[in-house]
Amino acid sequence: MNLIDRLKRFLAQSTPSGNPEDAVNRSELEQEAKGPPNGIERRQSDRRCARDGTRALIIDDSATVTAALARMLLQNRYQLDTAADAETGLAKIAANPPEIIFLDIVLPGMNGFEALRRIRRDEATRAIPVIMMSGNEQATEQFYAQRIGADDFMKKPFSRFEVFARVEKLLDAEAVPRRPGAAA
Structure with missing residues (x-):
């Protein structure tokens, strides 16, 4: 159950004092809102984001996974394309x-795996960073x-925090995703 649903449930409950805040277990909600395992509130930690307009491609046959990941990326101003199979994805990459x-x-x-092999063998695409999902x-x-x-x-399912933490590791000085060691 996500944080919003939990808040709605607690606020909908009647409480003896009539104050809905009495029904909220604050420590439980605070713990749920935390992203990183080190205990730092995710909204308080600095996060480098990819520059606006970063072009991303999602290749996944699950409409649910694609929709969730697409929503995250679009909210962060990515330009997005999707493909439901590797063949279509490779054509879009080309x-x-x-x-x-x-x-x-x-x-x-x-x-x-085969799609990744083809991406890495092609001179025109080998420098594109690829995050695999399963x-x-x-x-x-x-x-x-x-x-x-x-x-x-x-690993699916993944959180918003995990997606952007993994993207952040691939950003260069201009906030463009790059393969580690690849020339700009």
Whole structure:
């Protein structure tokens, strides 16, 4: 249950004093609002964001995952494109290369590993940072993804905090996503 739903539920409850704040367990709500495990309130920590208009491509066959990730990126002023399979995603990359790619591993037809191999083999696309995603809990997927050239890996479901923390690690001095060690 997210923070808003929990607040609505608590505020809707009748309380002996008539004051809805009495029904709210503040420590529980504060703990839920925290993003990083180190206990720093996520809104109080400095976060570097990609520059407005950063071009991103989401390649995922799940409409739910695509919609959630798209909402996060659009709220942060990304230009966004999506593809439900690797073949369509690769065609979109060739037509209009994005600055960052979010790539699912399990896709219909060609899987994300093969799509990543093709991205890395092509001179025109090998420098694009790729964050791979999977709902599988196997650490072997993460290891294999990074071994064949993924820049990061996110396990589904992921939080807004996790998405932007991973993007932030890939930003250069001009707030453009870059592969580590890639020339600007």
